Amino acid sequence: MKELKKVLTVLGVVLLVLTVSACNVGKEDVDIVGGWETVEDGTITPELQELFNKAIEELDGVDYTPIKLLETQVVAGTNYKFLCDATVTSPGAGTTQAIVTIYEDLQGNVEILDIQDAE
Numbered sequence: 001m002k003e004l005k006k007v008l009t010v011l012g013v014v015l016l017v018l019t020v021s022a023c024n025v026g027k028e029d030v031d032i033v034g035g036w037e038t039v040e041d042g043t044i045t046p047e048l049q050e051l052f053n054k055a056i057e058e059l060d061g062v063d064y065t066p067i068k069l070l071e072t073q074v075v076a077g078t079n080y081k082f083l084c085d086a087t088v089t090s091p092g093a094g095t096t097q098a099i100v101t102i103y104e105d106l107q108g109n110v111e112i113l114d115i116q117d118a119e
Helices: 002-023 046-056
Strands: 036-038 062-075 077-088 095-104 110-117
Touching: 046 062, 046 077, 046 095, 046 110, 062 095
Parallel strands: none
Antiparallel strands: 036 062, 062 077, 077 095, 095 110
């Protein structure tokens, strides 16, 4: 009886492993909703530039210039992470780099979610 129990347990584990493996076939190309996806070609297209400009139009004190789109995230809309040059708008101020995260909702409204130093 003990041996039958062991055999059934091993058989159950094997079936479980095979089922999980079969479910994961071809999953490499599937985007995960809510997960950040790295952008291979981070070129700032005219559409991305327009989105960026719309989001930062009311910011004062620092000029942000997008250099590259780093990541996107599909939510109820889309989040975008841009690598930017950041220049304080006072004489003699230097330029640093920052990561600006922007959210665009399904109606095309945009807002800045976060600005961090790119270190």
